[in-house]
Amino acid sequence: MRYLPLTEADRGAMLSTIGVDSVDALFSELPTGDPSFDLPDHQGELEVERALTAFARENLSCADAPSFLGAGNYRHHTPASLDYLIQRGEFLTAYTPYQPEISQGTLQTIFEFQTQVALMTDMEVANASMYDGATGCAEAAAMACRVTKRNKILVSGGVHPHYRDVTQTQLKHIGLTIECLAPDPIGIEDLIGRIDDDLACVVVQNPGFFGHLVDLSPLAEECHSHGVLLVACVAEPVSLGLVTAPGTMGADIVVGEGQSLAGPSSFGGPGVGLFATREKFIRQMPGRLCGETTDEDGRRGFVLTLSTREQHIRREKATSNICTNSGLIALAFSIHMTLLGEEGFTKLAAINHANAVTLAERIGVLAGVKVVPQNFFNEFAVTLPKPAADVVDELAVKGILAGVPASRFYPQYEELSNVLLVAATEMTTEAYMDALAAGFKKVL
Amino acid sequence: MTNPNQKNAADASQTVSGHRGLSFEEAIIFEIDTPGSSAVDLPEPEHDRDRLGGLRRRGGVGLPGLSEPDVVRHYTRLSQKNYSIDSGFYPLGSCTMKHNPRLNEKMARLPGLADIHPFQPASTAQGAYRLMDTLAHWLKELTGLPAIALSPAAGAHGELCGLMCIRAALEASGGARSVVLVPESAHGTNPATAAICGYAVESIPGNGNGRVDLNALKERLGPDVAAVMITNPNTCGLFETEAKEIADAVHTAGAYFYMDGANFNAIVGRVTLAELGVDAMHINLHKTFSTPHGGGGPGAGPTVLSEALAAFAPVPFVVHGPRGLAMAEHAGQGEAQHSFGRMKGFQGQFGVFVRALAYMMSFGKDGLRQVSGDAVLNANYLRVRLSEELTASYDGICMHEALFDDRFLKDTGITTLDFAKAMIDEGFHPPTTYFPLVVHGALLMEPTETESKATLDQFCESVLALARKAKRGDAVDDFKNAPVLTPRRRLDETQAARKPVLRWKPMPMPQAAE
Numbered sequence: 001m002r003y004l005p006l007t008e009a010d011r012g013a014m015l016s017t018i019g020v021d022s023v024d025a026l027f028s029e030l031p032t033g034d035p036s037f038d039l040p041d042h043q044g045e046l047e048v049e050r051a052l053t054a055f056a057r058e059n060l061s062c063a064d065a066p067s068f069l070g071a072g073n074y075r076h077h078t079p080a081s082l083d084y085l086i087q088r089g090e091f092l093t094a095y096t097p098y099q100p101e102i103s104q105g106t107l108q109t110i111f112e113f114q115t116q117v118a119l120m121t122d123m124e125v126a127n128a129s130m131y132d133g134a135t136g137c138a139e140a141a142a143m144a145c146r147v148t149k150r151n152k153i154l155v156s157g158g159v160h161p162h163y164r165d166v167t168q169t170q171l172k173h174i175g176l177t178i179e180c181l182a183p184d185p186i187g188i189e190d191l192i193g194r195i196d197d198d199l200a201c202v203v204v205q206n207p208g209f210f211g212h213l214v215d216l217s218p219l220a221e222e223c224h225s226h227g228v229l230l231v232a233c234v235a236e237p238v239s240l241g242l243v244t245a246p247g248t249m250g251a252d253i254v255v256g257e258g259q260s261l262a263g264p265s266s267f268g269g270p271g272v273g274l275f276a277t278r279e280k281f282i283r284q285m286p287g288r289l290c291g292e293t294t295d296e297d298g299r300r301g302f303v304l305t306l307s308t309r310e311q312h313i314r315r316e317k318a319t320s321n322i323c324t325n326s327g328l329i330a331l332a333f334s335i336h337m338t339l340l341g342e343e344g345f346t347k348l349a350a351i352n353h354a355n356a357v358t359l360a361e362r363i364g365v366l367a368g369v370k371v372v373p374q375n376f377f378n379e380f381a382v383t384l385p386k387p388a389a390d391v392v393d394e395l396a397v398k399g400i401l402a403g404v405p406a407s408r409f410y411p412q413y414e415e416l417s418n419v420l421l422v423a424a425t426e427m428t429t430e431a432y433m434d435a436l437a438a439g440f441k442k443v444l
Numbered sequence: 445m446t447n448p449n450q451k452n453a454a455d456a457s458q459t460v461s462g463h464r465g466l467s468f469e470e471a472i473i474f475e476i477d478t479p480g481s482s483a484v485d486l487p488e489p490e491h492d493r494d495r496l497g498g499l500r501r502r503g504g505v506g507l508p509g510l511s512e513p514d515v516v517r518h519y520t521r522l523s524q525k526n527y528s529i530d531s532g533f534y535p536l537g538s539c540t541m542k543h544n545p546r547l548n549e550k551m552a553r554l555p556g557l558a559d560i561h562p563f564q565p566a567s568t569a570q571g572a573y574r575l576m577d578t579l580a581h582w583l584k585e586l587t588g589l590p591a592i593a594l595s596p597a598a599g600a601h602g603e604l605c606g607l608m609c610i611r612a613a614l615e616a617s618g619g620a621r622s623v624v625l626v627p628e629s630a631h632g633t634n635p636a637t638a639a640i641c642g643y644a645v646e647s648i649p650g651n652g653n654g655r656v657d658l659n660a661l662k663e664r665l666g667p668d669v670a671a672v673m674i675t676n677p678n679t680c681g682l683f684e685t686e687a688k689e690i691a692d693a694v695h696t697a698g699a700y701f702y703m704d705g706a707n708f709n710a711i712v713g714r715v716t717l718a719e720l721g722v723d724a725m726h727i728n729l730h731k732t733f734s735t736p737h738g739g740g741g742p743g744a745g746p747t748v749l750s751e752a753l754a755a756f757a758p759v760p761f762v763v764h765g766p767r768g769l770a771m772a773e774h775a776g777q778g779e780a781q782h783s784f785g786r787m788k789g790f791q792g793q794f795g796v797f798v799r800a801l802a803y804m805m806s807f808g809k810d811g812l813r814q815v816s817g818d819a820v821l822n823a824n825y826l827r828v829r830l831s832e833e834l835t836a837s838y839d840g841i842c843m844h845e846a847l848f849d850d851r852f853l854k855d856t857g858i859t860t861l862d863f864a865k866a867m868i869d870e871g872f873h874p875p876t877t878y879f880p881l882v883v884h885g886a887l888l889m890e891p892t893e894t895e896s897k898a899t900l901d902q903f904c905e906s907v908l909a910l911a912r913k914a915k916r917g918d919a920v921d922d923f924k925n926a927p928v929l930t931p932r933r934r935l936d937e938t939q940a941a942r943k944p945v946l947r948w949k950p951m952p953m954p955q956a957a958e
Binding site for chain 1 (some may be wrong): 458472473479481483488489490494495526530534539541543544551554556557559561569574586600620631635637639641643648686697714734736742744763775783793801805816820828829865874924926939940945
């Protein structure tokens, strides 16, 4: 078998060194059930390729269809050098940099990543990554409770439903109270009026799940006057190239999903959780942190640091149970940001917004279609004259991926059944917009 | 290009550039900024009509500009400062650093698998659902348990999944209980996870031969105990021979048996968890099933569940419906009526699933049995050969990893850390050090099945020679100074923690509050 270097002769020699008769004899302490498995035997590369390709062919690739899908996962172009660089074996096949002398490559890229994330969010520090935006959101809410020594969390109806669900699930057994407001497609919920001295944090998303862009400054001010932390989620980090950063508006913890800048949708995973905060809170942060130091020759180098927060040292008193995080996707994110640079990143964001504005203008004039948010970045909710899920299914038959129906997340809210989320990125061509507009005309 | 490290670099100062042949000094991207440069050529936006409501970002982000050649060289040079499986032997115990086949990378990049969106209509994603269903079938077959939650993102996340299921099952039948028992040799994630699940953690002692003390466990079991979490094979590299008795005692007490599957590579294809009485176990796809560790993830921690826990599994999961496969996405509804909730955004670590399935199909059931066979053979070969000079912590056959302690370094003035650093100069990644905590100065070596006998022999000869050198007592400084042949020598971790510098700044960074 191609991945196994030992020959029968090797095995024989090694067994005699060990002093046992057979490989099976090494397992004599296991139960002797000798299980049988309903599975095929080994296969060559060609056969495996055929099998996997068959799965792939049953899917409609977003590369082959006008796609307006978003809702927290966005399709962007990535330069060819990005995928080449993350496949360098020295990055791909290394693990957590426990031995810093032979891990300076990974460590320096984490340090650069932390700096990029801090700059983009306008925060002081960022960690080495979380699993994804949703788990990062839960960790941020828990951290806010540790910092404030309070146990009430208020979650806006504009936060991604998966972030809300994960936060509720992950934090339900540690004595916290989590209030999730109803989904807020119109953008009218009153958060400021709900702030009080018992609250640990308010969790918001900007741009919101339904597309709304909001100035968080008044909310941040009200939070701070009550000792409450503002947690801001960013589900589309490309927005940070054009929109005022959450840190600038007063957020205390910023979490986000980095997938859209890191690589393909990959059916939603793996992504990378971005996590940034104020420097005064670093000892309450979850996850790994890379810090600068010097070696014995006085040369600059990097190490994992402040690990007394982490599970391998603190065990049940750790700030989180996270160990393996999303290293390679964080690297991809970081490399893409380096490739874009200041000019490329801000221009990419501007193109996304311009395309979304064009799309809103194109479909907003169609009979029965109404663009909901006044202000948005590259995605917005529209209301349709019939259930959005039906429209999506009818257009999928025509090879158009029209967007994500809100009912997929909120089936229990009838008032959301006609709401559709549509996203435009730099991948959205004029022809795609024509196709969607024509499709809407046919099925609405 | 100037090198900011050069002035302090005593050793590197032998060259004008700071580079030393093929060993390059590489600045931080922010220090090689050429404003206006970019590695992408984007068109101008079609128009500038904005709907930002006055929220346009004021001022720049502060990102550096680099051309594509600069970027490729930067990351290529940084990559060369990393040790990796591709470059050498990486016997990091408990981490299963095995070869990562490139076929799996190629498969994960097929447009029909990479370029699909988590919320595209089910009718356009049947292949993705079927792939997840197939992976679930493989993992259920290999473990003999009837249900699986695919969505946990890593091992610790899988532990949380298992404990959440256990808690939900207990709550459904009377009460959550309050304590989780964890052996003293456990990974730190076990107690950390139990705490997140709202449980107090109590430690169970070992029995002197590296395994859980069954009697001590039985004595502690009671109506307050919710679960017992046991790694098997355990972190000493030993099979818990009384696993079934442990499970029976746990079940008699009305509690659940969580098995930490971090070391599943040792037993894959040879035993089912049903035989061991397991209620839940996570499987690290990035260990046993070879998906790349990526410098610290992404991983995936699918968690298999017994019949008693199956109903409580988290969403999403694939269900067979009248119109083909569908995804149960809402806890409290339909087939997910009793689900404890959602623990991960979207549909789980799909890209990791693709790689793991390609790996499993490559090996098949016959090959996976050979995988565990060779992994355990390699570990025992190391154990026996290295015992010539090193001190193995336990007698007898080990599983996929061999545990040594620092008795062989007694009175040499050399520590496990020094010894590990000397191994770096010999061209090897050190084993896991100082873990598990139950032996003094641990060196935990996991060779995996993808190393040849020639590699193991070379490693043994180097380590044996180092051990003899250490015992001779005339070269303590060589160990204390190691490594010397690396891009950096030992780094000052105390300084890093006392005055944290966690990002680049153009100005000196203010110190963090202690």
